[in-house]
Amino acid sequence: MRHLKVVLAYDGSEFHGWQVQPGLRTVQGTLAESIQHVTSEAVLPQGSGRTDAGVHALAQVASFALASPIPAANLKTALNHDLPPAIRVLEVSEVPPGFHARRSARAKTYRYRIYRGEICPPFLARYVYHHPYPLDEPAMMRAAGLVVGEHDFTSFAAVDPERKAREGEGEPVSNVRTVFLSQWERVVPPTDVGPAALGRAAQDHELVYIVRGSGFLHHMVRNLVGTFLLLGKGSLDEAGLRRILEARDRSAAGATAPPGGLYLVSVEY
C-alpha cells in the first residue's frame, strides 16, 4: 500500500463539519466518495483534526493508504474534477507509512475574521463574524500574548466527543497545549483591486486573530476569541483573563464565537 497526504481547502458553510456522519454532507465523507469514484477503493481519509460545521480550511491535511498506482498529480486532477467546487485539493504527495495527518502534526495555525464595518457585504456573510459594535481593539491586541506558552486550556475546551476513543487508543488526553503565537491585527482591504468588487467599503476593516500552537482542544480557538471579545467589550480585564486560564473551568471563559469566521490556515509536520 502507498501512503498519501492531501492538502485541502474548503468552504465550511456547505458542510456539516469535517467528520463523516450518516446521512449528512461532510468534508471527510465527500472526499472519501471522490477517492472511491477515482480509484474504486473505499478509504476513510484521516484529517489533522475535525473542523466544525461552518468552519473553513485553507490547508487542511488528510492522509490515507491506497493500493492504486495512480500518480499523485493525476489523483489531484481527478479529485478536483470529481469534488464539488466547495472542496479543492491543493496538493497530493507520497508520505512514509508512519505518517498520520493528526498524530504526526507538530503545529497548527488558525485565523479568525471579525468584520467591523456597519454593513457586512452579502458576499462575506458566510466567511466572517460580523461584529459592528464598539470594541476596545487595542486592549484585545495587548492581551493576546497572555495565552502564549504552555498552559492547561481546560477553561477554553468544549467536551471532546472523540476523547473517549482516543483514550482507548492510548493517546494523551491532557488539556495542556503550547501556544507559540497569539495575535490580533487590523486588516484594511485595498480599494483598487478585486475585493472592492465584492462591495466592501474602504474604511470597513477586519479584526483578525492569528493563533499558532502545538495543538488545539475542541472549540478552543472560538472560545479564545469569545473571551478576547469580553476584553474588547470592557467586561473583562487582563487579570480576569489570567484567572480564567488558571481556573481550568469552561464556565469561566467567554461564549464560543460563531464558526463562520474561523479558518484552519495550515498544519506543520
Added chain:
Amino acid sequence: MRHLKVVLAYDGSEFHGWQVQPGLRTVQGTLAESIQHVTSEAVLPQGSGRTDAGVHALAQVASFALASPIPAANLKTALNHDLPPAIRVLEVSEVPPGFHARRSARAKTYRYRIYRGEICPPFLARYVYHHPYPLDEPAMMRAAGLVVGEHDFTSFAAVDPERKAREGEGEPVSNVRTVFLSQWERVVPPTDVGPAALGRAAQDHELVYIVRGSGFLHHMVRNLVGTFLLLGKGSLDEAGLRRILEARDRSAAGATAPPGGLYLVSVEY
C-alpha cells in the same frame, strides 16, 4: 404617499433571480416581504432591471411608494435586521413621485469576473467564472472597444420575457443601446491582506470585464463576455466580431457566460 429609493447589494447565488416568482426565493420577493414585516404595507419594489439567478449586485436600485412615515434611516436599519444576510440595504432615500428605478435610469455599469488560476478557491466558486485555460488576453483587451457606441445589439440579446409587457406600456422596444465604456482588465490580488486569507495564490489573477451603457438587453453582458471569450480562444477575430454586431442575429454570437461571474455594479440617474 412617499416615494422611496433603496440601494441593495445581494449574493445572487442564493436566489432565483431578482423577479418575484410564486414559490421561489427571489430578491424582489424577499425585499417585498421585509418591507411588509417592517411597515405592514404590501408593495412590490420595482428594480432598475432584473438580474438572473446567480447574478450578483453591488448596488441594485429599487423604488416603491409607501404610506408609512418611518424615517429613511430607520427603514434601512429595520430592513437590514429583517432581511437575510445575502441581501443588504446600503441606502434608503426619498425621491420625487416621478422617479422609477428602471425608467429613470440613464446608465448602468456591470462587471464580469473570470478567475484564471488553476485551482479556484472554494470561497470564490459562486462569485467568479473559473476559466483556467489559455486565453489571448491582450486580444480580448484590444477588441473590447469595438462594441463602444450606439449599436443594435440584437446579436447579443436573449428573447426578453418582459418585452411584450413593455410594448403594452408603450415603452421603446428597440434593441439599440449605447455602450459608453467596454474594457477588459487584469486584476492581481494583493498578498498581504484579507483576500490571501481566502486561499488565493498571489499569481492567480482575474480577468475582469467592465461595461457601462445606457441600458442592456436580456443576457447582453453575458453574451458579450461569451463572444470575447471566442476571441480569447482564437476562434474569432476582430473582423468577425464586427460581423456579429452587424448581423443582428443572436445565433451569430458566442455562448452565454455563466451567471456567477456577473455583478450589477451601479445604476446612474
